Amino acid sequence: MAVVETERREHILIITLNRPEARNAVNGEVARGIEAAIDELENDRELWVGIIASSGKVFSAGADLKAVSAGKGNELWTDRGGFAGLVKRDRTKPLIAAANGAALAGGCEIVLACDMCVAAEEAVFGVPEVKRSLIPGAGGLFRLPRAVGPAVGMELMLTGDPIPAARAYELGLVNKVVPQAKLMDEALALAGRITANAPLAVQAAKKITERALTDTDDQLWAASAASMKELSKTEDYKEGPRAFIEKREPVWQAK
The missing domain is CATH 1.10.12 (Lyase 2-enoyl-coa Hydratase; Chain  A, domain 2)
Structure with missing residues (x-):
């Protein structure tokens, strides 16, 4: 079974992270899979909007620390996309994150690399890297304060504490918070409102x-x-x- 799956629905491409047993952590295979999915979205004239979702109960825990400890940390980055094959990617088409659960560290940075986010009520967002003597190196250092404002961005960065979906919505990080069962319906509805336009x-x-x-x-x-x-x-x-x-x-x- 592929660790990154794609599904086409008219002009929408759904990209699903499929490593629930590893909390959808990013390893080399996931990074390459996301990059290939973004290639598909960007290169197909009939695809206008993408959605990144996840299987299981966690959106993404970020970098796969087992891969990093095994000396494979460089595989989590691609030449064109950076971390997860995404965060530095030059994209032309809108990308929506459908956060079904915790989006932490690199998982939060995947959300920040997207253009919009629909979140389940259970979702939480955070960059806890400082708790492990690290910093968010995949865009979080500057994208998070842009998204939530400098004061709150600094607080989240320096404490490493997460925030729930409702708070993320109040701060402007999330477009909509919905019950878990309605998450994909809402993400598809948002994508559909976009694909109705030129x-x-x-x-x-x-x-x-x-x-x-x-x-x-x-x-x-x-x-x-x-x-x-x-x-x-x-x-x-x-x-x-x-x-x-x-x-x-x-x-x-x-x-």
């Missing part, structure tokens, strides 16, 4: 929005104008107004 416009909006906290206004104005210029050359740019005038749902082609 995919190239979604990708352009994602690219600029994720730079909102790091770039200057001048850079963002320029990027917005350039993206609008590129979108105006596409078939979907013509389809949107046409469908509105003809009082019908648009048929997007992602081109």
Whole structure:
């Protein structure tokens, strides 16, 4: 059985971590599997949104310490994606985390690398590395304070204490908290709301929005104008107004 499984549902690709016996910890096989799944999402014009989920009761405990202690720590990183084949990956398409349980250390950093997160009520999030004389080296040091604010980000980083899903929602780390039984339905519903829109416009909006906290206004104005210029050359740019005038749902082609 594959440690990373994929399932297509129309324009959505569900990527499932499948090492429940190891709390979905990331080893080399998982990292390569996630990278391959992201390749599939990025390279297929018919796939517009991805969801990362997990089997079992834990989203991910982060790095597989057995692999690390066996001298295989470098296998947890890929050249293009970094840790878990994901955290440094240059992606164009939206990715939603469906956190079914604890997302700790590298597992939390996987969530932070995604664009949105739907969480089960039982989920908790945290970066406990300092409790083991480590630091979150897969993006958590800067992505977490961006997500929850500098003061709370510093608290979580320096105490290593986790927060429950409800608190993560209050802080803006999570988009929605739902009962465990409704987790995938809610993640798919969110993905469906996105795939109802023009995919190239979604990708352009994602690219600029994720730079909102790091770039200057001048850079963002320029990027917005350039993206609008590129979108105006596409078939979907013509389809949107046409469908509105003809009082019908648009048929997007992602081109």
